Every structure is written in structure tokens, then in C-alpha cells.
Amino acid sequence: MGSLEPSIAEWRAHVSQATGVNGHDVEELETHLREQIADLGAAGLSEDEAFLVAVKRLGDVDEMSREFAVEHSGRLWRQFTVAPESGARGTSAGLLRALGLAVLAAIAIQVPRLVGMDPAALETFYARNASLLVLPFLAWYYVREKRLTGAQIMLTAAPFLVAGLVVNLYPWTAGSASELVVNLHVPVALWFAVGYTYVGGAWRSHERRMDFVRFTGEWFIYYVLIALGGAVLLLLTSFLLEPAGPETVEAVLGWILPSGAAGAVIVAAWLVEGKKSVVENMAPVLTSIFTPLFAVMLAASSVLYLVSDLASDFNREAILVLDVLLVVVLGLVVYDMSAREETDPPGLMDRIQLVAVVSALLLDLIVLSSMIARIGEFGFTPNRVAALGLNLVLLVNLVRAGWLSVRFVSNKTSFHYLERWQTAYLPAYGLWSAAVVLFLPLVFEFA
């Protein structure tokens, strides 16, 4: 007698360590184990025998943990620490590769200055090519980390090549609006190319797409943190250098800032992979602070716009700001989803999200109608087409997301379909950006 409890405790500790299995699962498995032991005991087995048989029937822990991990890939993301496959080699090799690529990106961004391009041309060059100088290194990092095949590497390289050709060879009119619009869309389109390498080429998988959403959100958080630290560092540096004269300060900052910003892109990505558990504690907190705030802000402003006549004289800047706002809200909502335990019943946060989505939808409709009025009055311009397209892309998403949210909150459907919709829709943003980059300048004859 009395040997059963320690055995069960030991078994519990062992199972708890398995990847993909969380506390509730262990509890559920333990109730199973205990019922089995009780039944076997009733059939005449001793406690020890019953325990052994019951554990054996539950099956191999590794195999079971694999099944749990497949089912809950979101958890896996949080439980994995560094280096998925070869544990011994992984960390330091990954770190070295990341640091090497960060340095290369930092150098690459300076090449135009090093070869002595004149300052006036430099500005246009950076506006067009900044992402092309940095993101290939990030893509290469994942090409190596995820061991992409030759064909997949070619497929990744293609968008970078095409974007490089488009921004540098299209015969732009000086200071044209379509050039500005294209410069804004190139980084977005290329980020999706990086996404292709991040998911290891398995872009059809909804789970991997969700991983990419998580990655994007967490990369952003890390990048902002690094940027804040960098700003403090630069501020102190400029104080220290002040006696040497403002030219020195400017010169030093002029070199450090772009290189630092470029290198941080890679370092932030490495941090996301390496320190998942750190952000895991931070991300849900951040989203649960900001989602309600955004929901309130959106709801209040959509009501304000509805009851007042403010929307009738939206200027271009206001429309742009609203577009950015909608993108941020949608990003927040999707990122929220990626951090959520799928099987939880609808709760307060889901209702707040619904408020955010519905308000965003209202705002989007207001923007859209004002924009259509402007187009009716003044005709199409590159800016208006880009903004209109983005609005329509967002509108489709919000309508469906709002509908599914209503059904989920009223218990008519499961969260799974809500999440599915967002991951299914993900490529639409990349495709739209790519379409803007490729075709918009042609339609407007580079004006």
C-alpha cells in the first residue's frame, strides 16, 4: 500500500515535460489513469500491477506528445526553446549566422554611400531600395534555417529580383505619385516573400501561416524595443560628441543610424526564434491592453463620424491615416487570435474584439464612401487607387470576420473557423501589394 501516489506523481512529472502537453491535459490523463487503475484493482490486480498496465495502455509518452503537439501547434510555439532539430549545434550556429547576416545588412545599406553616390540621388535611391538592401539577408537566414530546396530558393529570389527591376528601371516621372505609392508597397510585398521562407515553403498550411502572423507581431515588438534602446544610445552619444561640433555628431549618427536599423531587422528575427518564451509572456499582455483601447477609440470615432458631417471633407492625409489605423487594428485582432487558446469558450476579450471589428467596419465604410465621392469629383489618381484597393481588401476581410465573430460570440460556430478565415485571407495582402508594385505605374504611365 502507499506506493501508488508516488508512482503517479512521478508519471505526472514525466508527462508534464512532454512538448505540446499542458497542465489541463495532464490532469485529464491522470483522471483516466486513476479510473483504469481502480477498474484493474477491482478485477484483482495489485496496485503496482494495475499502475503498470494502466500506464502501458496509455501508450508511449513521446508518441502521445507528438499527437498533442500536432493538435496544438500554438502551444508548441511557446514551449519550443531554441533550435528545433539538432540541439547541440543549433543555438550558437543560428546566432552566428544571424549576427553575420546582420553585419552584412548593416554594410549593404551603406554601399551606395561608400561608392560615393551624390546626396541628392542617394535619397531617392534609399526610398526605392531600402527594403531590397535588408530583407534579402533576412530571407537568406530562413533559407538556411529551414533548409529550403533549390527550387524554393529560386522562387524566393524572384520577387526580390522583380522588385529591384521595377523600382530602378521603370521610367518614373520625377516626384511622381505612383513612385511614392510603389515605394510604400515594395516592403510589404517583400515581407510576404520573407514569409514564404519563414514557413519553409509550406505556405499552404494554415498552421504555418498562423506561425508567420505570430512571428510578424513578435518581430515588430522586438524591433520597437531595440529601436527604443538604440534611440537612447544615440541620444547619449550625441551628447558626448557635442563638444566636437554638430558636424561630427551628424556624421557619426548618419552612419550609425541606417546600419543599426538594418542590422536590427535580422537581430529582432533571431530574438523571436530564440526567445519565444519571453515574448509569450509579454504579447498577450500587450494585446489585452491595446485591443480594448483601440476598440473604444474606434467605436467613439465611428459614432462621431456618423452623427457629424466630418466625413464629407476628408482630405487625403486623413484617409491615409484611417487606412493605417485599420491595418493596425486588423493586425492587432489577428495577432490576438494567434496568441489565443483555440478551444476556450468565447469570453470578454472576444466581445471586445467584435466591437473593434464592427467599429473598424463602420469606419471603413465611411472612408470608402468619402473616397468614392472624391474619385467621382476628381477622377482616379495613383494614391486614390492604392487607397481604394486597400480599403476594399480590408472591407472584405472585416465583413467576413465580423460575421464569424458574431456567430462565435453567440456560440453558433467555433473559433477555428474565425482563425481559418484570417489565415486563408493572408495572401490577399501580399498579392494586392505585388499588384500595386507591378501594375499601378503602368496604368498611370509612371506619373
Next chain:
Amino acid sequence: MQIDKDLVAASATPLVLAILDEDESYGYAILKRIRELSGGEIEWTDGMLYPLLHRLHRFGFVTAGWRTSPEGRRRKYYAITEEGRVALADQRRQWVTVTTALDDLWHHSQARPAAEGAS
């Protein structure tokens, strides 16, 4: 006779949904019922039931909740939802089609050896 592993895997979802369609239940009881129904010939690794139940939960086919049973045991009970019933009906149609087709074939092949023996 042991049922082939792939067949066990394929039949897992309809079996579990059909059992839950009778009444809500918990992991251990579901496994017991499956053993009972198949005379012990459908043999599951017990631990594999739980990831399956969680998947069904994620799809919204079942609901889940911890409760204390009348005998004082804490258990996680699963109950089928409307969506689960729809899924089960769909599975049922598929299985009936397969078994009918097989039945027809085996009816013919039973007749044939007898005919050959006579010639």
C-alpha cells in the same frame, strides 16, 4: 483478429461522435464503450483518444467541461454539438456507401466460388 491500424484511425472520429451522440461522456468511458462494442477487437492506445477529443473540440463538434461525477470523481465531460451531429451524419453517409459497396462485392464473390465448383 486485430483491426488494422489505419482502419482504426479512420473510424475513430465517427465512433467517438456516435458514442457522444448517445449521451455525453468522458475519455475513459468512451474507450470502454468502444472496447465493449467491438468485443475488444478495436484496440486503441488510450492516450491517443485525448488529442482526438481536443481536435473535435477545436472544430466545435463537441463541448468540454470539468465536472465532479456523482461518485465524487472529477472528470472532463464531452458532449456533442449541432455541428458535431452534422459532421456525424456526413461521416455516416460515407461509411454506409463504403460498406454497401464492399457488401455487394463480397456477395458476388461468395456466389462465384460455388459456381466454379459446379462446373
